Amino acid sequence: MGAKPRVDTSRPHPARVYDYLLGGKDHYEVDRELGERIPEFMRLAAHENRAFMRRATTWTANNGVTQFLDIGTGIPTAPNLHQVAQGVHPAARVVYADNDPIIMRHAEALLVGTPEGATEYIEADIREPQVIIEQAREHLDFEQPITLSLIAIMHFIVDAHDPYGVVRALVDALPRGSYLALTHVCLDGFAEEGEKLNKTYTSAIEAQSRSRTEIERFFDGLEQVEPGLVATPLWRKDAPVQPGAEHHPNYAGVAVKR
Numbered sequence: 001m002g003a004k005p006r007v008d009t010s011r012p013h014p015a016r017v018y019d020y021l022l023g024g025k026d027h028y029e030v031d032r033e034l035g036e037r038i039p040e041f042m043r044l045a046a047h048e049n050r051a052f053m054r055r056a057t058t059w060t061a062n063n064g065v066t067q068f069l070d071i072g073t074g075i076p077t078a079p080n081l082h083q084v085a086q087g088v089h090p091a092a093r094v095v096y097a098d099n100d101p102i103i104m105r106h107a108e109a110l111l112v113g114t115p116e117g118a119t120e121y122i123e124a125d126i127r128e129p130q131v132i133i134e135q136a137r138e139h140l141d142f143e144q145p146i147t148l149s150l151i152a153i154m155h156f157i158v159d160a161h162d163p164y165g166v167v168r169a170l171v172d173a174l175p176r177g178s179y180l181a182l183t184h185v186c187l188d189g190f191a192e193e194g195e196k197l198n199k200t201y202t203s204a205i206e207a208q209s210r211s212r213t214e215i216e217r218f219f220d221g222l223e224q225v226e227p228g229l230v231a232t233p234l235w236r237k238d239a240p241v242q243p244g245a246e247h248h249p250n251y252a253g254v255a256v257k258r
């Protein structure tokens with residue numbers, strides 16, 4: 001697998017802080033220290049993102065999608081997206097992409113899929129969508145529907161890096177019948193916690209919360225499937241949700257390209 005990727009342990013990194021929040025083991029002191037200072041609701045949001053990934057992947061797979069492009073994969077956390085997709089279609093093809101070299105160290109875990117399916121890993125930056133599309137074309141058939149998963153990644157793309165242009169470029173490359181599954185931090189109604197998050201997380205890691213209206217713009221030109229863009233725990237929930245679950249700092253939606 002070539003030279004070992006360089007991992008900067010002097011500064012916290014989103015994938016490793018997220019791993020800490022999910023109770024994983026692949027993070028350093030600097031990540032743990034930040035994870036302990038950010039509002040507790042981000043831990044819940046991390047678990048809800050994973051649960052949404054499972055529901056959205058299962059739902060689009062049940063709607064006939066057999067190809068998946070997951071950008072901002074994160075450190076493997078079972079079940080990973082390919083396990084969910086190949087649980088529905090053993091021959092499903094999954095391409096993962098992330099820009100954190102630590103994920104490359106785990107690529108072997110990500111690359112173990114079903115014998116009849118395929119899982120591939122690309123180290124790439126979403127801010128260069130054409131590079132990702134070009135490499136994904138080597139493994140996915142862009143004439144057949146693809147689910148593009150952008151789960152908890154777009155808040156790391158601040159306005160200066162043209163987040164809407166990035167998503168448009170990716171969606172433009174997809175054929176009709178494809179889906180966009182996206183979640184995003186939304187601090188509407190969380191003024192106090194938002195301030196704490198800014199003082200801790202966002203001062204260490206470049207990131208930007210967006211309003212529900214701003215998140216909706218990522219789906220421009222696509223048709224939201226039911227129930228639309230909602231608080232993440234509410235998207236096609238498969239278990240009873242806690243009272244007040246709609247007051248959640250993360251939104252989720254799945255939309256189809258007609």
Ligand SMILES: C[S@@+](CC[C@H](N)C(=O)[O-])C[C@H]1O[C@@H](n2cnc3c(N)ncnc32)[C@H](O)[C@@H]1O
Binds near residue numbers: 050075097150
């Ligand atoms: C919060 S984690 C989400 C992981 C996974 N999607 C999930 O929901 O469980 C965000 C991931 O996005 C990746 N990421 C952040 N900025 C990125 C960029 N510019 N290009 C590619 N990946 C990026 C991070 O390395 C991290 O693995």
